[in-house]
Amino acid sequence: xxxxxxxxPIGIFDSGMGGLTVMRAMRARLPGENLLYLGDxxxxxxxxxxxxxxxxxxxxxxxxxxARGIKMLVVACNTxxxxxxxxxxxxxxxxxxxxxxxxxxxxxxxxxxGEPVAVIATEGTVKGGAYVRAIQTLAPDLPVVQQxxxxxxxxxxxGLVTGEIARLAVARYLTPLLATMPHPRILVLGCTHFPALxxxxxxxxxxxxxxxxxxxxxxxxxxxxxxALGLRNxxxxxxxxxxxxxxxxxxxxxxxxFLGAPIDPGSVEVVDL
Amino acid sequence: xxxxxxxxPIGIFDSGMGGLTVMRAMRARLPGENLLYLGDxxxxxxxxxxxxxxxxxxxxxxxxxxARGIKMLVVACNTxxxxxxxxxxxxxxxxxxxxxxxxxxxxxxxxxxGEPVAVIATEGTVKGGAYVRAIQTLAPDLPVVQQxxxxxxxxxxxGLVTGEIARLAVARYLTPLLATMPHPRILVLGCTHFPALxxxxxxxxxxxxxxxxxxxxxxxxxxxxxxALGLRNxxxxxxxxxxxxxxxxxxxxxxxxFLGAPIDPGSVEVVDL
Numbered sequence: 001x002x003x004x005x006x007x008x009p010i011g012i013f014d015s016g017m018g019g020l021t022v023m024r025a026m027r028a029r030l031p032g033e034n035l036l037y038l039g040d041x042x043x044x045x046x047x048x049x050x051x052x053x054x055x056x057x058x059x060x061x062x063x064x065x066x067a068r069g070i071k072m073l074v075v076a077c078n079t080x081x082x083x084x085x086x087x088x089x090x091x092x093x094x095x096x097x098x099x100x101x102x103x104x105x106x107x108x109x110x111x112x113x114g115e116p117v118a119v120i121a122t123e124g125t126v127k128g129g130a131y132v133r134a135i136q137t138l139a140p141d142l143p144v145v146q147q148x149x150x151x152x153x154x155x156x157x158x159g160l161v162t163g164e165i166a167r168l169a170v171a172r173y174l175t176p177l178l179a180t181m182p183h184p185r186i187l188v189l190g191c192t193h194f195p196a197l198x199x200x201x202x203x204x205x206x207x208x209x210x211x212x213x214x215x216x217x218x219x220x221x222x223x224x225x226x227x228a229l230g231l232r233n234x235x236x237x238x239x240x241x242x243x244x245x246x247x248x249x250x251x252x253x254x255x256x257x258f259l260g261a262p263i264d265p266g267s268v269e270v271v272d273l
Numbered sequence: 274x275x276x277x278x279x280x281x282p283i284g285i286f287d288s289g290m291g292g293l294t295v296m297r298a299m300r301a302r303l304p305g306e307n308l309l310y311l312g313d314x315x316x317x318x319x320x321x322x323x324x325x326x327x328x329x330x331x332x333x334x335x336x337x338x339x340a341r342g343i344k345m346l347v348v349a350c351n352t353x354x355x356x357x358x359x360x361x362x363x364x365x366x367x368x369x370x371x372x373x374x375x376x377x378x379x380x381x382x383x384x385x386x387g388e389p390v391a392v393i394a395t396e397g398t399v400k401g402g403a404y405v406r407a408i409q410t411l412a413p414d415l416p417v418v419q420q421x422x423x424x425x426x427x428x429x430x431x432g433l434v435t436g437e438i439a440r441l442a443v444a445r446y447l448t449p450l451l452a453t454m455p456h457p458r459i460l461v462l463g464c465t466h467f468p469a470l471x472x473x474x475x476x477x478x479x480x481x482x483x484x485x486x487x488x489x490x491x492x493x494x495x496x497x498x499x500x501a502l503g504l505r506n507x508x509x510x511x512x513x514x515x516x517x518x519x520x521x522x523x524x525x526x527x528x529x530x531f532l533g534a535p536i537d538p539g540s541v542e543v544v545d546l
Contacts (some may be wrong), residue, residue, distance in 0.1 A: 002302060028534055041317075041322075042314055042316075042326050048430075048520070048523065049314075049315060049519050049520060050519050050520045053315050053520075054517045086300055105436050123523075150427065150431055151427055151428070151433070151438075152429055153427075154423065154424055154426075154427040155424070157321075158423055158424055160424070164441055165424075165441045165445065168438045168441070172438065193314060216318055245322045246322050246326045247321070247322060247326075250321065250396075
C-alpha cells in the first residue's frame with residue numbers, strides 16, 4: 001500500500017515547546033493535515049545561542065523530520081526562522097520550508113496601517129534583526145523598534161503566565177519600549193513562547209496597543225502554500241505526532257500550556273540527534 | 274621543556290556560567306593553581322534535562338578538558354554532580370574528580386548542628402535527590418526538605434538579582450518551603466547560579482535562616498585532595514583560562530556576575546564538542 005504525498009505529514013520544528021502555539025493554529029485551520037512535531041528539548045533554548053550554533057542545530061533537527069517523510073517543513077521557532085532559513089532551504093531543497101518571521105511581519109504591517117510597530121523577541125532574534133528587516137521590506141517607512149525579553153521564555157515554560165511576577169517582568173521590557181516616540185500601536189510577539197503570556201502582555205500594554213502573533217498568520221501561509229502546490233489533505237481526521245530530543249514527561253506537561261490540549265507522555269517519542 | 278603534573282591546570286566544568294562562583298572561591302583559596310574553565314553554553318541549561326542527557330553531555334565536556342591536560346576535574350554544576358559523577362569517575366579514571374554536592378552537604382551538616390535543613394536546586398537536582406542522600410549519609414536523622422527553584426537560574430543569568438521580580442520569585446519558592454514543620458534553619462543553595470541571588474534570598478529567608486553554598490567548601494575539598502595527592506602548585510601567580518561551547522560575548526558579560534571579576538571576551542576560546 002503506497003502513501004500519497006498529500007497524506008504525508010507537515011513537519012513542524014521548534015527548539016522546544018513554544019512552537020506548539022503554531023501547531024495549535026495549524027490544527028484549527030487545517031484539520032485534515034497530519035502533523036509531525038519535533039521539539040529539540042535537549043538543546044533548548046536557542047534564543048541565547050549564536051547564529052552558527054542555531055543553524056547547525058536546526059539543520060540536524062530538520063533532517064530528522066525529513067528522514068521520516070514530510071511534505072513541508074514549518075520552522076515554528078522565531079530564533080531559527082530568523083537565522084537558519086537560508087541554510088534550511090539549501091539543505092532540504094526542493095522541500096518547501098516556511099518560517100514564522102515573514103507571516104508575523106505581514107500580520108504586523110496589515111494591522112499597523114502606517115502606525116509604529118514594536119517587536120519583543122529573544123536575544124538571538126533581536127540581534128539578527130530579521131523582524132525589522134521583514135517588516136521594512138513590506139513597508140519601508142514604517143517605524144519599528146525592538147526589545148529582547150529573555151525572561152518571558154522561562155516564565156512561560158514554568159506556567160507563570162499571570163500574576164505579579166509575570167506582570168513585573170512584562171512591564172520591565174514593555175514600559176520603556178512603548179514609551180519610545182512615536183508610540184508603537186502594534187506589538188509583535190516575536191517568540192512562539194509569548195502567546196502563553198498574552199493576557200498579561202495585553203494588560204500591561206493597555207487598550208491602545210494591538211497584539212500580533214505569528215501563529216495564525218503562519219497557519220494561513222501554510223494553507224496558501226499547500227493549495228499552490230496541490231498538496232492540501234482534505235478532511236478533518238489529521239493525526240498529530242510528537243517527537244522530542246529529551247524529557248518526554250516535561251514535554252507533555254509544559255507542552256499543554258502552549259498546545260491548549262492534553263499531550264499523553266506515552267505518545268511523545270524520544271529521538272537522539 | 275617538560276611541564277610537571279603540579280603545573281597542569283585544574284579543569285572546572287559547568288553547563289554554563291554558574292560554576293564561575295566555584296572558580297572564584299578556588300581562585301581565592303588556591304591562588305597558585307592554574308585553572309581551566311569550560312562552560313557548555315551551547316547546551317545549557319542542564320537543570321531541566323534528563324539524567325541520561327546530562328551524563329552524555331558531561332562526559333563529552335570532561336573529555337575536552339582532559340584532552341588539554343588537567344590534573345583534576347571539578348564538576349562545578351550541581352545537576353551534573355548529582356547524576357554524572359559515577360560516569361565521570363569511570364570515564365576519566367585515574368583522574369581525581371570532585372563534585373559540588375558532597376562538599377555542599379558537608380557544609381550543611383556542619384552548620385545545621387541537628388537543626389532541619391532545606392535545599393533549593395534545579396528540577397534535575399531535586400528529582401535525583403542527591404543532596405538529600407548526601408546529607409542523610411552524613412547525618413541520618415537530620416530532617417531535610419527540598420524544592421526546585423527553576424526561575425532563579427534565568428533571573429541570575431539576566432543579572433536580575435535584586436528588586437521586586439527577584440524578591441517575588443525567591444518568595445514563591447522559599448515561603449512554602451520554610452513554612453514546613455519543623456522549620457528549616459539552614460538553606461542550601463544547591464545550584465551554582467544561586468549565590469548571585471544571595472542578598473535577596475537572605476532577605477526573604479530572614480535572620481533565623483543560615484545560607485550555605487558549596488563554592489567555598491568545594492574549594493576546601495579541592496585543596497585537601499591536592500595536598501593528599503602531592504599535587505598542590507604553590508605561589509600566587511596561577512593563570513585562569515576560559516573555554517565555552519558558544520557565544521563568548523555572552524559568556525564574558527554574564528560570567529562577570531558570577532566570577533565577580535571582568536572577563537575579556539577575547540580571552541574566551543570557543544570549542545566545539
